[in-house]
Amino acid sequence: MSNENAVKNLIRIDDKANPTLFRALQLLVDDLYKVHEEIFPSKPLQDDDQTSSGGKILPGPANFTGIAYPDNLRLDWDILDGAFRYAIRMGEVWETAKPVIITASDVANVDPVYLNLVYGTYTFILRAANVDGKYGEESRTILGVPLIGPPNLTLEAVVSTVLMRWTTPPSLWRIDYYIVYKNGIEIGTISGTFKLIQEQIGGTYSYSVRAVDIVGNIGQESAVQTITLHDPSEFAFIAQLPATYNGVYDKTIKTTIDNTVGVLGPIVIGTWQEHYEVNGFLSPQDQVDKGYPLYYMPSVNGEGTYTEVWDFGSIQKNIKIVVDFSKFQIYGSTNIFTDISYSDDGITYSAPVTGDSILAASFRYVQVVFRFVNVDDKSVAFMTNVSVSLSVTLTMDSGAINANAADVGGTLVTYNKVFIGINSVTATPAISLQPLYSVCDAVNKDNFRVLVFDSSGNRRSASISWKARGIV
Numbered sequence: 001m002s003n004e005n006a007v008k009n010l011i012r013i014d015d016k017a018n019p020t021l022f023r024a025l026q027l028l029v030d031d032l033y034k035v036h037e038e039i040f041p042s043k044p045l046q047d048d049d050q051t052s053s054g055g056k057i058l059p060g061p062a063n064f065t066g067i068a069y070p071d072n073l074r075l076d077w078d079i080l081d082g083a084f085r086y087a088i089r090m091g092e093v094w095e096t097a098k099p100v101i102i103t104a105s106d107v108a109n110v111d112p113v114y115l116n117l118v119y120g121t122y123t124f125i126l127r128a129a130n131v132d133g134k135y136g137e138e139s140r141t142i143l144g145v146p147l148i149g150p151p152n153l154t155l156e157a158v159v160s161t162v163l164m165r166w167t168t169p170p171s172l173w174r175i176d177y178y179i180v181y182k183n184g185i186e187i188g189t190i191s192g193t194f195k196l197i198q199e200q201i202g203g204t205y206s207y208s209v210r211a212v213d214i215v216g217n218i219g220q221e222s223a224v225q226t227i228t229l230h231d232p233s234e235f236a237f238i239a240q241l242p243a244t245y246n247g248v249y250d251k252t253i254k255t256t257i258d259n260t261v262g263v264l265g266p267i268v269i270g271t272w273q274e275h276y277e278v279n280g281f282l283s284p285q286d287q288v289d290k291g292y293p294l295y296y297m298p299s300v301n302g303e304g305t306y307t308e309v310w311d312f313g314s315i316q317k318n319i320k321i322v323v324d325f326s327k328f329q330i331y332g333s334t335n336i337f338t339d340i341s342y343s344d345d346g347i348t349y350s351a352p353v354t355g356d357s358i359l360a361a362s363f364r365y366v367q368v369v370f371r372f373v374n375v376d377d378k379s380v381a382f383m384t385n386v387s388v389s390l391s392v393t394l395t396m397d398s399g400a401i402n403a404n405a406a407d408v409g410g411t412l413v414t415y416n417k418v419f420i421g422i423n424s425v426t427a428t429p430a431i432s433l434q435p436l437y438s439v440c441d442a443v444n445k446d447n448f449r450v451l452v453f454d455s456s457g458n459r460r461s462a463s464i465s466w467k468a469r470g471i472v
Contacts, residue, residue, distance in 0.1 A: 066142075263386075301376055
């Protein structure tokens with residue numbers, strides 16, 4: 001046992017900088033002493049105050065302190081002459097306190113998770129034992145575990161993506177992860193101090209975070225921050241146009257029913273006087289008596305039309321044109337047919353095709369003739385909610401590029417294909433030692449910009465692969 005103090009001093013060299021290594025060496029030394037005890041057993045540790053013949057009652061070790069490090073609690077004291085073992089317990093009364101460690105060294109690194117050192121104040125009691133296993137006087141140290149403060153949260157909007165950054169709050173133990181809240185509701189956890197959230201709908205959102213340490217202590221919530229995001233309009237291709245109702249009417253008329261604009265037909269267009277003279281009515285009651293209870297009766301026993309042209313602003317290719325409308329049968333029975341044709345220049349149109357859709361190879365203008373066909377002269381229908389939409393087939397494009405952190409506004413990425421509209425763009429950083437996140441900004445039919453961030457929200461240079469879907 002003559003080398004015991006020398007061994008203690010050697011294993012203290014790296015205890016602060018490398019507590020895991022120190023703990024391993026400490027356990028090794030303790031195991032060696034256990035082997036010694038098997039061969040040369042000493043008397044067991046005793047809690048009574050009776051003095052034995054082999055040793056004296058030891059005083060409490062001096063300078064007993066507890067220092068918290070991110071992953072461990074370091075308990076330290078001065079070497080006490082005559083001490084064969086040191087025992088530490090956690091509590092106010094030795095007899096009922098929780099045993100922490102028995103060691104031959106004069107320092108101990110203990111696990112705060114094992115001791116469940118949550119918020120509060122803790123008393124640690126240290127006693128030395130002599131060669132006979134006799135405990136000496138107590139030394140005490142007190143450890144306080146304070147509340148974890150709130151992180152400092154900042155938000156940045158990139159179109160429909162919010163970039164969340166926050167600081168690491170002061171904490172006795174290492175922060176294990178952060179809880180993220182949106183509009184007051186927990187939406188997930190993350191170990192870093194940066195998070196990207198892609199919202200599907202524009203609007204005003206609020207966010208906050210709070211830290212949780214390795215023991216499980218939940219910190220104070222950050223100040224709630226709000227931000228307004230735009231709809232992801234860069235990814236939307238205009239594929240639908242409503243009717244203007246400013247087209248050409250034949251035996252039909254633009255009218256408003258229940259605050260809804262639409263087309264009424266087919267009816268005979270004329271003044272009240274012409275209506276009465278042509279039909280031989282002498283009074284409104286005379287019209288009713290002849291079997292025509294509504295003012296526009298008799299209607300057209302046949303066909304009327306409404307024609308409108310839609311301009312989509314640029315040449316579209318290989319797209320399905322779809323015509324949509326709502327019909328309300330006011331009286332009798334009326335069929336509405338659609339004849340669709342298209343044109344590049346608005347002058348020469350393709351042959352009309354009857355139906356609600358048509359596949360067009362190339363066009364800018366779409367002309368639709370709506371044919372109202374009555375079965376008798378008492379029928380009439382009201383057509384509203386008229387629109388022409390484009391049902392598109394998307395084409396994929398992809399590539400790879402080096403995103404440079406120094407590029408203002410992000411690194412410019414140009415597509416390999418010529419698009420007339422973009423539906424979606426994604427960018428994925430290459431695998432790296434630390435998590436990386438990418439954001440696509442300024443997306444249009446020709447190019448977009450990409451920015452790469454690390455888990456702390458700092459711009460990074462990285463290789464990225466990208467994919468785009470759009471209309472060619």
